[in-house]
Amino acid sequence: MPEFDLLMPQTLPEALEMLGDRAPDLTPLAGGTNVIVYMREDRHRYKMLMDLTRLNELHGVRREDGHLVLGSATTIAELLTDPLIAEHGALLRQAAAVFASPLVRNRATVGGNLVDASPAADTAPPLLVMNAEVELASQKGVRRVPMDEFMVGVNETLRQPEELLVSIRWPLPATRSAGGFSKIGLRKGAVCSVVSAAVMVEKDEDGLCQSARIALGAVATRPIRAYAAEEILVGQPLKPQIIDLAGQLSAETVKPIDDIRGSADYRRRMVEVLVRRLLSRAAQEIVPRE
């Protein structure tokens, strides 16, 4: 391991001051499941790291103004046990259940997953279909960026070097809405996604699709939405024929690559299968809430 300096701020203002003074030479360190691997593989040289684990402001899950707000340092393991996530973030919980291994889940954070910005980041498709926003803070203030815009390319986001990702927020899911997340890997556990997908649909009182969101992972340079497929569902009954069409349109949206984990053609076909499967399940699940 190369040597590095480690700063350990105790509060968010202290951390933002450190970043303001030293960025871009200072890199935030959350669970380290990307950073430490990159360091060992010599993919990145870090001059200074700043440990985020003591910042209480980045922890916890709460309801606020019709939204769920998730601290960026929430671990993937915590997503599996938090009652608010179980109630208002079921898709994120599904992604957490198939994320890496229990050991990695205990360290890996949601914020780290988003800022690392892998096209295969498993928390991204659920957050995209949940219409989430990320909250970024610096000494200059706080800004919110929709998930749709936050990831811009492979390991690239709109985060500025002096900013910390503080939280992720999304509107509480509407009544008569349902969705799901699914991923295909090379094994059943502890694997990166070869393809992943999340869907969220909402029905109106007549049972027609009022809104639909479809997000796909590992099939472009960043996790993406399948807008064309979403549009054809709106105003329609969620029946097999239209669901099949949404699957096909989703497959046409993606720009996958061939790599050691799968061919572009396989990925395109699996997008169609996953989207069709998730939409069919969601369509059957929607029941009015209390």
Ligand SMILES: Cc1cc2nc3c(=O)[nH]c(=O)nc-3n(C[C@H](O)[C@H](O)[C@H](O)COP(=O)(O)OP(=O)(O)OC[C@H]3O[C@@H](n4cnc5c(N)ncnc54)[C@H](O)[C@@H]3O)c2cc1C
């Ligand atoms: C064996 C193994 C299996 C894995 N399996 C999966 C998997 O199944 N699915 C998946 O999606 N990923 C997987 N990963 C990747 C990794 O675990 C995740 O991306 C994880 O969520 C990263 O979180 P972290 O807290 O460890 O981030 P770190 O490694 O600490 O940081 C990652 C990046 O985010 C930045 N960062 C972290 N927190 C903040 C913040 N609050 N504000 C600003 N910048 C920040 C860091 O500077 C760094 O650039 C796996 C990794 C390993 C080693």
